[in-house]
Amino acid sequence: MDGSGDRDSKKRKSSWRKDPVAVREDILAVATQEFAAHGLSGANINEIAEKTSTSKRMIYYYFGDKEGLYCKVLEGVYASLRNSEDRLDVEGLEPVAALRRLVEATFDAHANAPHFIRLVMIENIHNADYLRKSRIVPKLNRSIIEKLDDVCTRGKAAGKFRQGVDPLQLHWLISSFSFYNVSNRATFSASFGASLYTKKTQAILKARATDMVLSTVVIGHVPTTWDAPAG
Amino acid sequence: MDGSGDRDSKKRKSSWRKDPVAVREDILAVATQEFAAHGLSGANINEIAEKTSTSKRMIYYYFGDKEGLYCKVLEGVYASLRNSEDRLDVEGLEPVAALRRLVEATFDAHANAPHFIRLVMIENIHNADYLRKSRIVPKLNRSIIEKLDDVCTRGKAAGKFRQGVDPLQLHWLISSFSFYNVSNRATFSASFGASLYTKKTQAILKARATDMVLSTVVIGHVPTTWDAPAG
DNA sequence: TGACAAATTAACCTCAGGGTACATAAAGGT
DNA sequence: ACCTTTATGTACCCTGAGGTTAATTTGTCA
Numbered sequence: 001m002d003g004s005g006d007r008d009s010k011k012r013k014s015s016w017r018k019d020p021v022a023v024r025e026d027i028l029a030v031a032t033q034e035f036a037a038h039g040l041s042g043a044n045i046n047e048i049a050e051k052t053s054t055s056k057r058m059i060y061y062y063f064g065d066k067e068g069l070y071c072k073v074l075e076g077v078y079a080s081l082r083n084s085e086d087r088l089d090v091e092g093l094e095p096v097a098a099l100r101r102l103v104e105a106t107f108d109a110h111a112n113a114p115h116f117i118r119l120v121m122i123e124n125i126h127n128a129d130y131l132r133k134s135r136i137v138p139k140l141n142r143s144i145i146e147k148l149d150d151v152c153t154r155g156k157a158a159g160k161f162r163q164g165v166d167p168l169q170l171h172w173l174i175s176s177f178s179f180y181n182v183s184n185r186a187t188f189s190a191s192f193g194a195s196l197y198t199k200k201t202q203a204i205l206k207a208r209a210t211d212m213v214l215s216t217v218v219i220g221h222v223p224t225t226w227d228a229p230a231g
Numbered sequence: 232m233d234g235s236g237d238r239d240s241k242k243r244k245s246s247w248r249k250d251p252v253a254v255r256e257d258i259l260a261v262a263t264q265e266f267a268a269h270g271l272s273g274a275n276i277n278e279i280a281e282k283t284s285t286s287k288r289m290i291y292y293y294f295g296d297k298e299g300l301y302c303k304v305l306e307g308v309y310a311s312l313r314n315s316e317d318r319l320d321v322e323g324l325e326p327v328a329a330l331r332r333l334v335e336a337t338f339d340a341h342a343n344a345p346h347f348i349r350l351v352m353i354e355n356i357h358n359a360d361y362l363r364k365s366r367i368v369p370k371l372n373r374s375i376i377e378k379l380d381d382v383c384t385r386g387k388a389a390g391k392f393r394q395g396v397d398p399l400q401l402h403w404l405i406s407s408f409s410f411y412n413v414s415n416r417a418t419f420s421a422s423f424g425a426s427l428y429t430k431k432t433q434a435i436l437k438a439r440a441t442d443m444v445l446s447t448v449v450i451g452h453v454p455t456t457w458d459a460p461a462g
Numbered sequence: 463t464g465a466c467a468a469a470t471t472a473a474c475c476t477c478a479g480g481g482t483a484c485a486t487a488a489a490g491g492t
Numbered sequence: 493a494c495c496t497t498t499a500t501g502t503a504c505c506c507t508g509a510g511g512t513t514a515a516t517t518t519g520t521c522a
Contacts, residue, residue: 018469039356042272120418121352125270128417141422162457172427180407186359187351191372212447216454223447226393
């Protein structure tokens with residue numbers, strides 16, 4: 001397991017080299033894990049330091065204090081979710097297919113970004129105090145709304161979407177089940193069992209939620225997923 | 232405002248009387264506020280003590296330690312949400328009306344129970360560790376599922392609901408937007424502005440979400456809320 | 463090659479905050 | 493009236509964790 005660790009430890013032990021970028025990233029990666037796991041007050045700077053390959057002093061050197069570190073972590077996860085959204089190409093698709101794709105992609109993106117979800121939960125506990133300080137995050141979120149707006153505009157123009165459909169409200173709706181599905185998994189399972197969290201049932205939930213969104217937005221869309229035998 | 236506070240202070244000052252029930256409730260009420268506001272590790276026992284009309288010593292006397300107090304707070308808010316759900320009489324209504332009523336009531340109940348929402352969020356951060364220890368909470372949650380199950384069964388029997396409709400999945404869906412609407416208000420507003428959180432827009436969101444649920448569950452239901460002019 | 467800045471280490475400081483020890487007053491039983 | 497149990501007030505302890513000081517090494521540019 002430590003076959004190649006030799007070189008690394010040599011590097012760090014007898015004669016360490018400077019590598020500020022790697023150190024910063026190392027700290028951020030560990031801090032993301034820890035803040036996501038335990039929250040702002042719950043996370044422990046000493047533990048974060050131990051899990052990095054550097055020392056506590058470096059955390060303060062690069063990030064000032066605990067809150068500074070937390071802010072950078074927050075910006076990091078927001079940026080990384082934006083990336084996964086931006087990779088989604090939806091402009092080329094016909095409006096209904098585009099909307100379907102957007103909903104499914106959002107559902108999946110949330111399911112695959114538990115750190116993001118947990119940090120957003122934590123941030124909500126803190127009334128978004130740190131998010132509001134960030135100058136980069138508001139920009140990040142614009143792109144998803146623009147995508148939805150584009151789809152809605154084209155859908156209405158084609159006579160396929162209802163006229164009153166509002167991109168922001170639609171985003172609220174799509175986010176709600178995508179987010180809740182991950183954020184409340186623990187309490188939901190504790191209350192009602194884990195039956196909704198098998199791979200199979202998750203696929204069903206996604207399909208039904210997607211179908212449901214389409215049936216409110218798309219004129220004449222008839223939902224069919226519930227017609228399948230239960231479960 | 233303190234016209235009658237005189238008697239109370241007399242009671243506590245010169246010759247205090249024993250009143251264990253009131254003391255316990257006082258502590259619980261304050262602790263609910265504080266844990267909901269700051270989380271488990273974020274809440275401060277000294278501050279809780281200061282905000283009660285009793286002392287820190289009594290917290291440990293009645294609740295053992297911080298986690299013990301937190302558990303009781305958690306059970307308290309769950310119980311109080313159950314109450315608001317149980318007061319809802321839905322058995323007498325025709326299935327479609329009953330479902331509509333259930334969705335609207337759930338939306339409102341969540342909107343009016345911010346403490347509950349925040350504590351559930353906090354509990355999810357802790358992977359529902361404390362909720363799982365509770366023996367009373369699983370019982371509490373059964374009643375809402377039973378209500379939904381009753382409505383679904385009647386709806387299917389009347390040929391109005393799709394056959395595959397599943398009460399637990401339906402509950403997941405209804406909870407998702409009801410919960411998210413409150414839980415993520417802070418970050419959502421920070422990202423996209425607070426336009427969705429006016430009284431008027433909240434009513435619209437509730438109506439549209441309700442309409443959406445009905446359109447997936449009820450055969451032949453045509454959603455109309457989006458047809459209104461945007462906003 | 464030596465001064466200067468940037469990066470890093472190790473040891474230390476401080477105090478907030480969870481938890482306890484001990485004394486004591488009120489109620490309740492007999 | 494006494495003893496016991498329950499309830500309460502005061503003062504204190506002490507560790508964990510956020511943050512700092514000061515010295516050391518590495519790189520860089522005259």
